[in-house]
Amino acid sequence: MLNSVLSSSGLTMGSLLICSLASIIFGLIIALVHMKTSKYTKNFLITLIILPILVQTVIFMVNGNLGTSIAIVGAFSLVRFRSVAGTSREIVSIFFAMAIGLATGMGQIVFAAIITVLVSLILVILSISKFGEGSNSTKKLKITIPDNVDYTEVFDDIFDKYLEKSTLDSVKTVNLGSLFELTYTVNLKNNVNEKKFVDDLRCRNGNLKIILTHPINDGEL
Numbered sequence: 001m002l003n004s005v006l007s008s009s010g011l012t013m014g015s016l017l018i019c020s021l022a023s024i025i026f027g028l029i030i031a032l033v034h035m036k037t038s039k040y041t042k043n044f045l046i047t048l049i050i051l052p053i054l055v056q057t058v059i060f061m062v063n064g065n066l067g068t069s070i071a072i073v074g075a076f077s078l079v080r081f082r083s084v085a086g087t088s089r090e091i092v093s094i095f096f097a098m099a100i101g102l103a104t105g106m107g108q109i110v111f112a113a114i115i116t117v118l119v120s121l122i123l124v125i126l127s128i129s130k131f132g133e134g135s136n137s138t139k140k141l142k143i144t145i146p147d148n149v150d151y152t153e154v155f156d157d158i159f160d161k162y163l164e165k166s167t168l169d170s171v172k173t174v175n176l177g178s179l180f181e182l183t184y185t186v187n188l189k190n191n192v193n194e195k196k197f198v199d200d201l202r203c204r205n206g207n208l209k210i211i212l213t214h215p216i217n218d219g220e221l
Contacts, residue, residue: 004107011060015107023053023104026116030097033120037127038089048097055101092123141166141184143201144174144208151182155204162197164189179208 006015027049034040034048096119103112145151151171159166164187172181188194194212201210 005109006107011063016060018109019056019104019107020053022109022112023056023101024049026100026104026112027052027097029116029120030093030100033123034089034093037123038087038093044090048093051094051097052101052104055098056105059102059105138214139186139188140211140213141186142209142211143182143184143205144210145180145182145205146208147173147178147180149180149205151180155201158197158200158204159186162189162192162200163187 005018030052031045031048035045100112100116103109103115143155145154166184166186168182168184170183172183173179174181188197198210198212
């Protein structure tokens with residue numbers, strides 16, 4: 001059932017067409033799943049559609065040739081260092097497309113179809129479920145204060161009043177070292193008025209910049 005469509009005598013025109021058509025179809029499915037489960041751009045979706053057939057072509061070209069394998073590894077290295085890292089979700093989709101391309105390149109069309117359906121279902125189910133979602137009370141808080149203020153205790157009483165928990169994630173100097181930018185992960189208490197919370201912070205930090213948002217999304221750092 002999971003036998004390769006490639007003949008023992010090597011690549012034929014018929015097997016090439018079958019594998020190429022399968023790669024395009026599976027790439028299209030991967031792109032559609034990515035559209036339904038994550039943010040996307042048109043260029044990235046095109047990449048997901050084309051990637052399986054490109055990887056398949058690489059496998060056809062290598063075909064046990066050591067010299068060709070080394071040359072292709074070098075080419076992929078150049079592409080890697082000239083590309084911008086994406087989010088973890090984009091990386092998953094890229095590896096998904098590459099894995100399918102490897103399977104079709106080896107003639108394992110049925111295996112590639114099974115993996116495409118299985119992984120697609122998993123991604124869709126995890127996307128529509130609440131698995132891994134943080135609490136709505138969890139926020140990312142950035143506060144700017146003058147450099148002459150002791151940031152270790154300056155907001156303790158305000159945090160005790162409005163927050164269940166707070167964690168100081170980072171301290172960064174800004175404006176040529178004249179200001180500190182403090183970044184916290186905070187959990188608000190139930191029924192807390194966010195405006196009053198921010199107003200109290202403004203009174204304490206001299207009305208400098210304050211940003212209160214949901215936790216930073218993957219890939220936005």
